[in-house]
Structures are given as C-alpha cells and as structure tokens.
Amino acid sequence: MPLTLSLGAVSAPSAAPVLVHVVPVIPNVHSPARLLAYDGSGIDGGLYTRVTGWAESAPHWFDQLVKTWSAYGIAVFALLMLWAWWRARAADSVVMARVLASPLIMVVAYLVNSVLKSLVEEVRPCQQLPGSFVIESCAPVGDWAFPSNHTVAAFSAAAALWYADRRLGWIALAAAVLMGASRVWVGAHYPHDVLVAALVGVLVALPLAALAGRAAPLVDRLRTGPLGSFLGAGAA
Incomplete structure (x- = not known):
C-alpha cells in the first residue's frame, strides 16, 4: 500500500x-x-538463431525426422551396447568387462552432468530468445540447458563402446555427433551446451572404461559358472 x-x-x-x-x-x-541463473545467449546465441533459422526453412518432414531422432535416438546406443555384448561373447574377458560396464558408465556421466547443470543453471535458449524458431516444446523454467544431457549420454556411450570395440565405437561416435547436432536444430540447446557435454561425456567415460578392464578376472570366473552361456566362452 x-x-x-x-x-x-x-x-x-x-x-x-x-x-x-x-x-x-x-x-x-x-x-x-534464480538470481544466479546464467544467460548463455552471449556466447553463441547468434549461431543458435542461425541454426534454428535453417530449421525453420527446412522441409517439414526433415524437421520431424530430426525431432524424432533427438527424442528417441538414445535407444540406438542401447542397441549398440547389446550388439557389443554379443560380439564380446567371443572376445577376451577384458573386452567383455568393458562392454558390461558401458551402461553404468553412461549413467555415471549423466549424473556428473546433472551436477554441472545445477551449478551453472543456464536458462534454455527458447526462454532467453523467445522469438527463435523451435521444433521441440520449450522446457519449463528450472530445466537448465548447460550441458546437454542427451549429448553427454550419447558421447559417454560412444566413448565406452569405442574403448571396448573400435568398429562399434566409430558407429556410436557418428550417432553421438548427430544427437548433439539435433539438440541445437530442434531449439533445445545452444551449440556450446552440446560441445561441452560431448567433452564431459568423453572425459568421464574413457578413464572408467579403462578401469573396467580390471574386472577381467571376475569375468573369467563368471564364464565358468552359471553365467557362462550369457558371457560366452571368450577368445580361444
């Protein structure tokens, strides 16, 4: 009053x-x-609006394809892990140990990334630049942008698979790049959200994948027990 x-x-x-x-x-x-919420538009907001402008000019079917990949493409990495497990049944126990650890490594990278999100609290570009074209619905306030969860999950999975199986690892890496690019295309993230997330995913995954190889003696023992059919006989 x-x-x-x-x-x-x-x-x-x-x-x-x-x-x-x-x-x-x-x-x-x-x-x-709320007072410390970070505005990332000053870093590469111009590049973000350029990319989303390309999305606005692209054919509708292409945008919908990218949107579907962005939302559900992470399932491809689960399929690649299953493929890697099948191939590792005929490989030595070090390879099998790393393959079995890859889902856990992906989860650890996601948790690390969630901590970073809560520390930085970067506002989503669709909220900071409301006039920009977006394909994916804008996330609510408090769903922070930096780094990208989808991207860190994709790159951590790719790095873990690459350490265990080079052939599948390169396929996973290509899929991870497409995942990161799609997150900017649909308007969910700035480019720097994706680039840093890729770095976080790789930096978390590689040392953990290396350590996972030390579980090879455990895999050797399990291969001679009831789990032998699941783990395979290994390399001859």
Whole structure:
C-alpha cells in the first residue's frame, strides 16, 4: 500500500500541497538459484538463431525426422551396447568387462552432468530468445540447458563402446555427433551446451572404461559358472 506524504511548497505558502507517493521497497524474495541463473545467449546465441533459422526453412518432414531422432535416438546406443555384448561373447574377458560396464558408465556421466547443470543453471535458449524458431516444446523454467544431457549420454556411450570395440565405437561416435547436432536444430540447446557435454561425456567415460578392464578376472570366473552361456566362452 503506497504511503502519501503532504509537503508544503516553500516558495508559495498558499500553493496546494505537493503529494509525494512513497512506494515501500519489497525485498527480493527470489531464491539464490534464480538470481544466479546464467544467460548463455552471449556466447553463441547468434549461431543458435542461425541454426534454428535453417530449421525453420527446412522441409517439414526433415524437421520431424530430426525431432524424432533427438527424442528417441538414445535407444540406438542401447542397441549398440547389446550388439557389443554379443560380439564380446567371443572376445577376451577384458573386452567383455568393458562392454558390461558401458551402461553404468553412461549413467555415471549423466549424473556428473546433472551436477554441472545445477551449478551453472543456464536458462534454455527458447526462454532467453523467445522469438527463435523451435521444433521441440520449450522446457519449463528450472530445466537448465548447460550441458546437454542427451549429448553427454550419447558421447559417454560412444566413448565406452569405442574403448571396448573400435568398429562399434566409430558407429556410436557418428550417432553421438548427430544427437548433439539435433539438440541445437530442434531449439533445445545452444551449440556450446552440446560441445561441452560431448567433452564431459568423453572425459568421464574413457578413464572408467579403462578401469573396467580390471574386472577381467571376475569375468573369467563368471564364464565358468552359471553365467557362462550369457558371457560366452571368450577368445580361444
């Protein structure tokens, strides 16, 4: 409720009083997280709007194809892991240990990325640049952009698979690049969200994949037990 003060005029005593409305200052009630929310548009917002402009000009069928890949393409990495497991049944136990660890490595990378998201709290580009064309529905406030979860999952899976099986690893890497690019195309992320996520995924996955090879003696023992048919006989 504004407060009204009546001030008499100094130069003209007979003049009507001057009414001054004093609005009380309301303290900021927003949480520190909201105050520290980061605006990433200054880094590569121009490139983001250029890419989404290309998406706006692209054929509708192509945009829908990219949208579908962006939303569900992560399932391809699960299929590649299954393929890697099948191939590893005839490989040595080091390879099998790394293949079996790849889903766990993917989860660890996702968790690390979630921590980074909560620390940076970068506002989604579709919220910061509301006039931009987007294919995917804009995520709600609080669903932070940096780094990209989809991209970090894709690249961590690709790196883990590459360490275990080079042939499938290169296929997974190509799929990861397409996943990262699709996240910008649909309007969900800035390019730097994707690039940093790719780096995070690889940096988390490679050392964990290397360590997973130390579980080879355990795989050797399991191959002689009830899980032998699941793990395969290994290399002759």
